[in-house]
Amino acid sequence: MLKSMPLKAGRDQFVLHFNDDVGVYWYKKNLQPDEVIAPRQNWTSLFMKFSPKGTYLCSIFPGGVQSWGAENFERINRFIHPGVRLVDFSPNEKFMVTLSPEPISALPDDHPGKSQYPFGPESEGHKLVIWDLQTGLPARTFALPPNLEKTKTMPWPLIKWSFDDKYCARVGPDALAIYETSDFSLLEKKLVKIEGIVDFEFAPAGVRFATNKKSDPLEAVLAYWTPEQNNQTAKVSVMQVPSKKVLRTVNLNQVSDVKMFWQQDAKYLCCKVDRHTKSKKTMFTNLEIFQLFERDIPVEKIELSEIVLSFQWEPKGHRFVTISKTYNPNDNPAMANNTVSFYDFEEAKVNSKLASVLKKWVAFKVMKEKYSNDLLFSPKGRFIVVSTIKPIGSVLEFYDLDFDGEKPKDQSSKVSSNLKLIRSQEQNGLSALKWDPSGRFIAAWSSAWKHKIENGYKIYDQVGQLVREELVDGFKDFNWRPRPASLLSASDRKKVRKNLKEYSVQFDEIDTMEEDAEQREIILKRKSLLSEWTSWRESVIAKLEKLGYTEHQTKRKAEVIEEIKEEVLEESEEVVE
């Protein structure tokens, strides 16, 4: 009963990593978190990582990866991959990908560990492994592409997945390799030739094109880009999988780099196109927004004079936020040069059919001269934390994009958003942030992996009030456990929303009871500590007296002090009366 209570109350779990210890806890807001797993020493040799739905918790050991799960985090599978450094998962937790700088070597037949060793001679020299998470067996191994052998910053993940885990793909020289995950063979037994391909991204959700019927299954889509080459323009293309049909291409020129950002529902794809002038003296960004669900996939272009450093979509929404700055190779980092811009689309005119299709994104609020360098939307949208991550003078700003109040005049009246800075919090040493899966709380921590300044974590609620803080020497990492998809149907959810008040009263009562229980425990503990101390003191005083070590001077002074004590007490008692 007690064990299931926190679950019922919608509580979340988190993992704390400090020094060489890792512990798992139930989050109890301002109260001391309950231990699920008391801190274990050397649980991991590098880091801990949850699978995307929170089913598995993976730890690293020098010989590979160990997965843990179920209520008490029991051992599940051991994945032998010596020297493993990087770990990633497919979105539905079917597969795991690991990378090690050490090439796999086949074991001789007479090796004692042969029967346990998962790799055959075909994997000799390979560094990248796809695993079946359930069976614990390798599904496919790859050699590292030669161009990545000497790279200092490994792009990760190297293997990307379709929304349904049916396909995965990786970039090769002038080609994209798409695999069917049923047997990890190349789709139609051949590579997709794409000259010069630099990068690609799968849509994180299935797409329903305007031409599809409602009953049609959702389709897997990916986007990729190629740079300018052989007198051809740079291109961003959207391709359907498995048909490999290119549905839409946008031509671009004077392109330095492209980053592709999918909105969570795959409704929109924003390509951040970093461009240079002909002289290559300055850089600026264009945003190309593909609207996948509309007929012919219209693309909206936003031309900016600044270069965009960070971009984030509102999860489940259509708004986005950017951090940008004027390109300057001799930038002084001490100056507040960054611009934070909030975008929404302008409301379409009701009677015009065309307007409802063509959306026009506008920056409805632009804040200049900011230090901010990081964006993190709540997983439920609406709230965003714009932060300045640096060792000294780090700040978190909590914004509400749908503030219920009068809209200030400096925000466009044509959009429905109403932006408001709710609260700003200083937190020295800030190195990373993460929202809890419910979007009600955000953890912000200072990691000893980065520096030694105020290591520890703080948790704020969505409106920026500090809920809990703990300074821990050698604090390294904080991880909320992701939640699986809700089991409630749409109608169930509606019911809950309707009766929310009654539910919240019940939960408030549980909260109060728990708080009271904790208070009670603290008081009882203090009582026992006090009586323990008092009785020890009495025994010591008796002993010293017996031994005759109560030197006159000390004794006299001690008496004087006792008198003072009594006087003060009597005064306070009078006040009470």
Place this chain on the structure above:
Amino acid sequence: MMRPIMMKGHERPLTQVKYNKEGDLLLTVSKDKEASIWYSSNGERLGTLEGHAGTIWSIDVDKDTHYFVTASADFTVKLWLAETGECLHTWYFDSPVKRVEFNHICDKVVIVTDQAMGQKASVRVLNVNQKDAKAQDDQAVLTITNEEDSKNKYSVAGWSYGDLYLIVGHANGKVSKFDAKTGELLQTVDVHEGLITDIQFSEDRSYFVTSSKDKTAKLLDVDNLHIFKKYGADAPMNSACITPVKEFVILGGGQDARDVTTTSSSEGKFEARFYHKIFEDEIGRVKGHFGPLNYVAIHPNGTSYASGGEDGYIRLHHFHKSYFDFLYDVEKTAQSQVNNLQKEIEA
């Protein structure tokens, strides 16, 4: 809560501050080779002790405030006449002297000599001739030498109740108890994970608090060297003291200068921290210094405390009534029970 008095009398970082037994004087020593004597009520300077040729690490005063004794990096310990500030005697050693403390009867001092200049660290006891202060015995009556490696060297030492034992802190975080007469090692325990920076005793010298570079302070009893309490801080601690009257401990320390990334004083945690002695909770902090606190001392009657900083300042804080009124609910309950009991007995 408290009105601080800032005292700027030293050119260099403070190394120790100490009240005399009456509490009317405050003695401070510093890296600037001088000791200063102040009135603790108003922070007015009474005089200085001049004569050392190096950092003075430590100072103490006998119970009647007749003599001061100082330990210095110039390899000497000096005895001074309190009334005139005249140096009465100098003991010479082969390495810097880090610590000096009178025993209860004030006929002896314990000193700690550093492991340096090819010398092994030692704890020594010197006789102090109170009757004829100019005729002192130059030989130590007891010498305990660190025969182990330099990590085990002694950093601080003090006398237990009845002058029975010497409690010694090591650079490696251990605490040892020696028989004060024979020098026999009675017990050694692992207490800290870093250098023990200070040991200060309770009034009756039956227990003591240790502070350490490992960012904690701990409370131990003299009889078993049992660790009762632990006070966790977020910076290396240089000093800790036990408050009379109130059940508190005060810790002082801060990030070492080389670890502080800016000059902002909030980054370095240069604060005196108050913890509840029994419940181990942090109760409050007092800001003010611009560098680590190198020493904290409490008035023998518990009415004020003084801190000496790396910044060269001494800060003297007199406690307000609210400080004395502060009690946890469980303490109030316990007190009222005691009071009721007393009333019943009287009735």
